Amino acid sequence: MYSEVIVLQETTLIQVPQRLTVLEAVEFRKTCQELCQADSPPGKIIFDFSDTTFMDSSGLGALVSNFKLTKDKGIDLLLRDVRPQVMAVLSLTGLNEVLPIEQTLSTEAAKTTEKSEIVPPPTHASIYSWIKRSLDVVGAIVGLAITAILFVPIAIAIKLDSPGPIFFGQVRCGWMGKKFRMWKFRSMCANAEQMKSQVQNQLSGPLFKNDNDPRITRVGRFLRKTSLDEIPQFWNVLIGEMSLVGTRPPTPDEVEKYDVPEWQRLDVKPGMTGEWQVNGRSQIRDFEDVIRLDLKYQENWSLMYDLQLIFKTIFVVFNRNSGAY
Structure with a gap:
């Protein structure tokens, strides 16, 4: 499953897939590149992570690349509804303090997220062996x-x-x-x-x-x-x-x-x-x-x-x- 793009006036929303590994990450980066290099690029891009439960280093690399690209183009970037599994990855490198993140989950879901133990994903069998x-x-x-x-x-x-x-x-x-x-x-x-x-x-x-x-x-x-x-x-x-x-x-x-x-x-x-x-x-x-x-x-x-x-x-x-x- 690749990234779904939804255009809302001056804002473009990219629905990030459930798993963001190398194949999806390449497509994710490509999608953002095409938007940023268009004749009429959007003023704001939202990455919706509400469905994403797994991201490995390739996904992280695509996210970093997209962040740099939007910054160079003067396009506002926002990460929305980042799940604990992805937040754990961002926390490893301190990107959770750099990237703008907005949580719009329901009150009950937000409490569940706050109570969840943030454990980085097992990107390889050797990690938690x-x-x-x-x-x-x-x-x-x-x-x-x-x-x-x-x-x-x-x-x-x-x-x-x-x-x-x-x-x-x-x-x-x-x-x-x-x-x-x-x-x-x-x-x-x-x-x-x-x-x-x-x-x-x-x-x-x-x-x-x-x-x-x-x-x-x-x-x-x-x-x-x-x-x-x-x-x-x-x-x-x-x-x-x-x-x-x-x-x-x-x-x-x-x-x-x-x-x-x-x-x-x-x-x-x-x-x-x-x-x-x-x-x-x-x-x-x-x-x-x-x-x-x-x-x-x-x-x-x-x-x-x-x-x-x-x-x-x-x-x-x-x-x-x-x-x-």
Whole structure:
């Protein structure tokens, strides 16, 4: 079922379908684009969510895209009668505080909505799997113990090599686009973020990579080669922001460039490792390859699959020709 459009004088109402996943989301975005780019665009567009009970990351991506488009065109936008299931998704990213929302439900229905426990939708079987979460917790505890043992020599090496903090925290986008701070041992100079614009990007699409990035320190190259720079992420896994195995965690500026179907990769938690890690992360040059690997993980996920990727990662880390740079 695709979006139904109702024209009411200067206002156009778009009835959002019951499920807003990738197919419906593409059509939803297309419908809004056609309205905004018409010779006589409406002065106001209302997205009626009264029937919508499920929205995944693709639906969220379409909504964000439509919000930006209407804002650029000077068209008023209103979300009407957002159900708790959708409100939970908007709350993850703080969009419930940004998007104009109007509730016109009956008094009894409104009370039911207020009392409802807002739980984000199970966009993927792995999201609420207690077995996967148990594996994450056990693995994170073991990983943090290893991190504690290695902390002193790594910290001393970082400090002796270049001035600046020991840890580097970077904002990334997790499940459904929720932002979190991902931790690493610092492998670049302290002002690396400010220097990024001066470094040539050798990759296509939203990704950023330079094989000879001048911002990387001598110790940093060793940490990256051995993947030791990433072990503080066990903390992100322990508190539930990441998983041991998942998709590659993107930066917000990468997500800003996503097309609607590419938001699908946010249907699962980002991982410390995954298909992109064991299939030559340093050799991946095309963003489409990242998408392909992330979707492959989602399609094939199982506990055994996670364990296989963990063991493959260990092999990759100890293979001196496969580290990152």
